Amino acid sequence: MVKHGTVGTEQLHLGSFIRAQRSRILDDWEGAVRQLPYAQGLSRPRLLDHLPDLLDRIANVVETVHTGGESSLDEMPEVHALERLDSGYDLDEVAEEYALLRACILQLYGEHLASVGASSLGVAMREMVSFNRTFDEAVSAAVSRYTRARERTLVALDRISEAALGTEELDVFLPKLLRVMLETTEAVDSVTLLLREDDVLRMRASVGLEGAGDRDFRERLGEGFSGHIAAEQRPFEVRSAATDPRVRCEALRSRGTRALYGVPLMYGGEVIGVAQMGSRTTFEFSNEDKLLFRAMVSRVTALIVQAGLAAREHAARVEAEEGRQLLQLLIEQSSDAIVMADARGVLRVFNSAAARMHGFGLKDVPPSEWGEAYGLLTLDERPLHSEDTPLLRALRNEVVTEARWKVRHVDGSVRTLSGTASPLRRPDGSLAGAVLNARDETERLRREQERLETLALLDALLATAPVGLAFLDRELRYVRVNEMVAAAHGHPVEAFPGRTLTEVLGDEAACIEPLLRRVLETGEMLKGHEFEVPSSGVLAHWVGDYFPVRAPDGRVLGVGCVVSDITERKQQEERMRQTAEFRERFLGIVSHDLRNPLNAILLSASALLKLDGMPSGHVQRVRRIVTSAERMGRMIGELLDFTRGRLGGGIPIQPRAAQLRHLCQQVLEELESSHPGRRLRLSAEGDFQGVWDADRLVQLLGNLGKNALDYSPPGTPVDFVLHAEADAVRVEVHNEGPPIPARLLPEIFEPFRRAVSGEASPSSGLGLGLFIVQRIAQAHGGSVEVRSTEEAGTTFTLRLPRRARQVPESSGARH
Template sequence: MATHEPVAGTGGRLRLCDFIREQRALILEEWERAARVLPEARRLSQPRLVNDLPPLLEQLADRVEDVHTGNQGSLEEWPEIHALQRLDVGFDLEQVTHEYALLRTCILRLYGQHLGREGGRDTETLLREVERLNQLFDEAVGTAVARYSRARERTLVALDRISEAALGTEDLDTFLERLLRVVLETTEAVDSVTLLLREGEVLRARASVGLEQEVATGFQLRVGEGFSGKIAAERRPLEVRSAAADPLVRSEALRRRGTRALYGVPLITGGEVVGVAHMGSITAFEFSNEDKLLFRAMVSRASALLVQTRLASREREAREAMRTGEELLRLVIEQSGDAIIVTDERGVLRIFNVEAERQHGVSRQQVAAPEWTATYGLLDLEGRPLALEATPLYRALHGETVTEARWKVRRPDGSVRILNGTASPVLRPDGTPAGAVISARDETERLLRESERSETLALLDSLLSTAPIGLAFVDRALRYVRVNRMLADMNGTPMEAMLGRSVREVLPGEAGASLEPLLRQVFETGEPLREREVAIATAADEGRVHHYLLSIYPVRDARDVVRWVGTVVVDITERQRTEEELRRAAEFRERFLGIVSHDLRNPLNAILLSANALMRADDLPPRHLKPVRRIITSAERMGRMIGELLDFTRGRLGGGIPVSPQHLNLRHLVRHVLEELEAGHPGRELRLEGSGRFEGEWDPDRLSQVIGNLVKNALDYSPEGTPVRLLLHDEGESVVLEVNNAGPPIPAELLPTIFEPFRRLTRDSPHPASGLGLGLYIVEQIVRGHGGTLSVRSTAEEGTTFTVRLPRTRGGPSPSP
């Protein structure tokens, strides 16, 4: 690879600060070539990768020159800004720190080549310049790591809160209000958050916290117009200062409020802009880079949850329509203005509705086949008894379609009614009779009954044709006798082609095979199946699998025998797809946490080793002791946080936290842990009580972690001067350890979720927690790994007591708490 020769300045040998200024272009070119080996850097354009470095080089040159001027400056905000920008494009912490290492290497290598050509110079000054450069890079790395970690933690906590806001609600407006309140409470300097949803080419204010009048007044604007419209049209974030006076801002509510900083981002899902969210402040003229990064991350998560909530709302509406459809179908049969009579191929009655009972003057329980004609006294129009062969039912059972027939019925009370109706055969695909259906109306009240019949049929037709769900009836042979257009479209088969065909013929293969047992189950048991989820591939979507919500219910005749089976089908494919995407995203997040936590240990160990080496150095200036101690303390805290994240990942994805049991005395182990804690908490009393046998098979390192965590919590959440008591109980096959403190009780509403991850207690404490909220979760996982249980009780009288029950061996009993 060709190397670029640095050009000396007019003065021959250059000071390091002057070299950085004059050779800035060469340094940047060398650094870019080296940085392109990073996977994430390959995706960035040249300006996005390099444009932020010239200010850093200028600051480095000024600070190195302090060696000659005696000034003591700092790198100001650049390392923080750089860390946030790299987090936004997907860099991990190792890649961020690696960029600094590459830049330092490029500067020193090129400067060494320059000195080699131009000759040596004062060695002492040269070493002081190099030392100053290294100090500056250490400062930059420390600042970048701290800001990256803090921003990453804020982002993860905010995303978890947004996910929690979406749980337990299917109402869109309730979800939006919860979502915006999470955003408002999470971001700094923000006093208003507004969400506009897209409806065609219009953006309409749907929810707001701080600017509720925008929703109340129905504020809206077109895509491309104003602040929010420009964001939706250009599909990128936008920020303005002094929003109250900016002509781009069209909202009168923002102007009246005196909003200064205004920042908005588009909501994009599936490549489509579904809305715009913006946050405002009346105190700040611009938002920090960290707040803008956090806002973009939260809006991105909210976009997916918004789609899920919309789908849930639509599904709820479909279910309500499905229940309404089922009820209406039953009402159509039972409350029809026509008498509806259905028989099987043997002439046995299967359906005899209320109107049939009224016309014939008998109840359905009194109907007995095949002598029903004699029971009802069928007459011709002259009043003579009607021969069996002349009855509409007999003719329909023998294949004849009878239209507009009239006959009389002599009812048991002696009254006679004139009926006008039709009789039709029901044929199997092979042409053999399967039954008959009669529809008759009372001619005496023809006009009234005809009007009712028209209304009922119109209602039925409207339901079947416009219902957003699939509806169908099948007979005992599992052949379709009635379907609507929606179901035909789902199956990819014309509605006319489905009638008379079996389920297997319309849905060949696994689809029909999976549906047939469900339909037969309803026929055999007479019990409905409600909201059963099935996965079926049909011809409607080129054989792709769709997920359906299926309800099946029986249709009974007067003898309470299931004659037909009705089905109601709702397509929930999109909801299933969204839920699967969210599940994969959650699993990826937890795996990502484990990988990041593991890989962070290498650079963190390097920071600790370097900082400890500086502390042991004899020539370390006194003014540097405090920054070095701060680096060591922060790095050790990060190490503990990384350990908790690794244990959390093992507990979630690795089948539990692993333990390595060995024979030990639990009392001795507890005493050893207490001695270490006493050294770090002078003045606090730690009491250990207990008598009996406390040997067992346990992992000493993991149990030390359990004891240390519980005792430290007890110290943190109890007043100075009060003791922390530890009690050991010998219970035969198990050993019990209790840790008690006299601090304020844990609120009752927090007890059910105290062992969940990322939970922190909100009680007053002289030592507020600074971890990730994983301590008690990891403690419970370790206890479970030993086959034991962990419980807690907390009252104002007794204080707070955590109880650990451990079987003496892993295969021993695990008593319930």
């Protein structure tokens, strides 16, 4: 009995020896083959593949020397050759494997014969002849089949390569590739290619299934026929695709497909798709067909990957080109100057902004002369080879975060630039060049200088202005104030900037803030806002004007305030008011007290006139005393009326029923008696009954009549014209003569004024007549006004409501 790894003392025939020592033969052969480069990458199952069966078949053939009969190797060498072709062996490598197998068998069998002693050398020689003939037959079959399969494969691969030549579009060349695969194998009548999209396989191309539907067939990994192949990453075959539940493609099932063979498309250890070939005429594909299909699938995989890489490369190139163009546009259209130099200092980029800022462009000088003309572009007034330029510093690996320099244009003008410069590095860290980014600061610096000068002037104005000045922004935060504004609100200057109106002024802001906001909203100025602020125990008076502060484009930026201290003016007005009030009270007291002695004079003079026997000369003197006393009485009466009008709340009236026509007739009669020879005319139509103080109206009309007589030529008439209205009456007193000067009209009703300023009055008086006229009219709720022109003369118009009502004087005790 022979055990593995040992040989007994009994001689074995060669066939029995091969069967008994098959494991040792295969081990020795694997050890020898593993020394060859092309076999080192194969797994043991793949390396041994059909060799155990092949050794059994060889043993059976050699055994016929003893048993007679016939035995063959069938297709075993051909299968082995096809497997080796599929593994990438060339013909010499396949032949060398067989040579090593023959050597291992003969080596071991020779050792066996030597150990047991050959009992029959002739039999052994016949076994050797049969073995070598059989082995030569196996080698010849393998070489033949390898050669035919390789030639067929190479032709198919060449056709596939030709079909893909000239295009990188998958949808264009994939149908061509599948057509070649279909035409290469006779039994195949459909070829389908599914490509992977995430976890789904989608049918990308097919031939032989036209018109069968399912052109957009999809299958998830691990599900169905193609999904199983992708998940297992190995070929798979079914014998009846039309009925097999694993086949879900309706196009394959409806065509009655029998054999269906699928191969995964592998790249980088990942499945990128599945290729399938189907047949309606056979249930199983031959090994050679499957080998050829796998070879073609491998080539198609490479082409698909190559097309994908080419597409991505093309897309990357397009993207890079678009990026380059965008970068070029960005650089060219940038408002900043962008200058780039390579590592040798040669200028490569000089955009339009750089040319504009520096007064020249690179197009003005040939590239060969850039270095000579501009060196490394110092952009400075110093020599062009200066080492302090930002670009040169960047070329020395220095990052210039901020720099400022000047450039002198050809026309002699100097511009100030500022910017940054930094080195450009390649991915490996080596210096590729440098880039300079600059902007023209000339105008900004000029505006900044103007701003500083303006602020200096503003500060000087604030410091020296005789009024308070303040500026607030749109949020009513103080921007600037001077000492006078700070003093007006009782705070130091430092308490204002950056703080809001309310934060600084507290409750006092409530009356000012609405005014400032109105200025911001309307854009209109507000003037004359008076306010009071306690200061050192004294109430200080201020007046403010508020105006919008606008930008050059008209936008309201904030509000400005001008405040003035009017405390002294208020105090002076108060003193003047008190003085006037004292004077007027004094006049009232004096006038009232003068009436008693004046009445005594009138009574005494009247009594003297009644005495009989008084000489005529004395009578004339007494009459003069009476006339003068009466005139003094009228003057005292006017003074008392003036005092009542200014201090007593107005001239008092006692309304009662009266007829204005009769009152006017009475006044005209009195005026005619005192002005003999003058013509006075009355015109009245309508109802002139009303409720008035008759005595006061007689006084009013008398003053107007006397005024008209005094200021008109002697030969001219004075007209009284009465107009009746529904609820009022109107009296017009007209005289001819020189008009009242226009400059005096606004003050004509003021006390102590005369109609003709600077000229002698036709009659003596205090100048209170028209003042009293106005006050009596106002006391009745009426009004009086005057018109005076060269052509029409002078007319005073009195308007009275039919029912008088006592109206308090608005002026009160003040003037």
